[in-house]
Amino acid sequence: MTVFTDRRRTSRATGLPPALHYALHSASLTARNVTFVVFTVIMPVTLYLIFSTIYGGESEAGLASTMIMVSMAAYGSLGAAMSGGAQLALERRSGWFRQLMITSVPPRDFLWARAAVTMFLVLPALLLVFIAGAAIGGVSATAGQWLASLGLLWIGLLPMTVLGMVVGVWVKAEAVQGVTTMLLLALSLLGGLWFPVDAMPPVMAAVAPVLPTYWLGELGRFPFLPDADFPSGAIWVLLAWSIVLTAVGALGYRRAAATSKR
Numbered sequence: 285m286t287v288f289t290d291r292r293r294t295s296r297a298t299g300l301p302p303a304l305h306y307a308l309h310s311a312s313l314t315a316r317n318v319t320f321v322v323f324t325v326i327m328p329v330t331l332y333l334i335f336s337t338i339y340g341g342e343s344e345a346g347l348a349s350t351m352i353m354v355s356m357a358a359y360g361s362l363g364a365a366m367s368g369g370a371q372l373a374l375e376r377r378s379g380w381f382r383q384l385m386i387t388s389v390p391p392r393d394f395l396w397a398r399a400a401v402t403m404f405l406v407l408p409a410l411l412l413v414f415i416a417g418a419a420i421g422g423v424s425a426t427a428g429q430w431l432a433s434l435g436l437l438w439i440g441l442l443p444m445t446v447l448g449m450v451v452g453v454w455v456k457a458e459a460v461q462g463v464t465t466m467l468l469l470a471l472s473l474l475g476g477l478w479f480p481v482d483a484m485p486p487v488m489a490a491v492a493p494v495l496p497t498y499w500l501g502e503l504g505r506f507p508f509l510p511d512a513d514f515p516s517g518a519i520w521v522l523l524a525w526s527i528v529l530t531a532v533g534a535l536g537y538r539r540a541a542a543t544s545k546r
Contacts, residue, residue: 328360328409329416336421347508350425353417354504355477358437360409362472362497365444366464368402372452373460376540402445403438410437425508432507440500440518443525444471450529453536471497493517496525 335356336349414434417423448464455463472478474488475497481489492498499518506512 328356328363329412331359332356332413332416333420336417349417349421350423350508351505353413353421353423354433354437354508355501357410357413357417358497358500358504359472359477360413361406361437361441362444362477362500363468364406364409365402365441366448366451366468367405368398368445369448369450369452369455369464370460372398372449373455373457376453377457398449399445402448403441406438406441406445410434429507433504436503436506437500440496440503440522443496443522443529444500446526446529446533450533450536453533453540471495474498475501477501494521496522 332353335352411434414430418430447467451460451463451467474491475495476484476492477497477500481492481498484492499515499521502515503518506515
């Protein structure tokens, strides 16, 4: 009780709403997490530089380097988007959900604050890979193409952010990191972020179009492809995943909150 009384006093002292104060505090804690920075920011840039060096010269006008850049940006931001579940699991285990019931932060605002923090932390992973592509990888594009790709990738990560929260409310805290890593690797591989879908075995290639990671990559590549049609299938697949995951996450949150009351 003392902890949350202090938090209410702190939010009043800063003049910020409790939910916003919580969001800023969570963002600060996550940004200081060395493991988070290495695996979601530094590693994607490193992988991009490696793959771009090996395969970047295989097509004219640096198209291969551009496609690799988008894939590695998607992969790195995917890890950042799903990372919110680990912090959520720790808060659940610490009794946060139980004490949340007696604070001035409504559960809805708490969940929105957590989602906002995660989406904010996604941006560095996207931006740094794009900067590496422009400065080192030789990727050349108009400002509109850069912004369109960045925006589409960011929006396409919404269901992945929800997936991270689903893992956080359903899986035991000790297993969250492992489950998140396995999902990240599986979705990245099957979604074509590491290898082109055309190079996959038929069964894997058939699975790819139903995964959000496949359409995440398609959305990010679209602005850089001349005369390409907008991947409209992305809207329906990402929307379906968002709706289903939101429902599952809501059930998990209510279950965790009910359990915390005991």
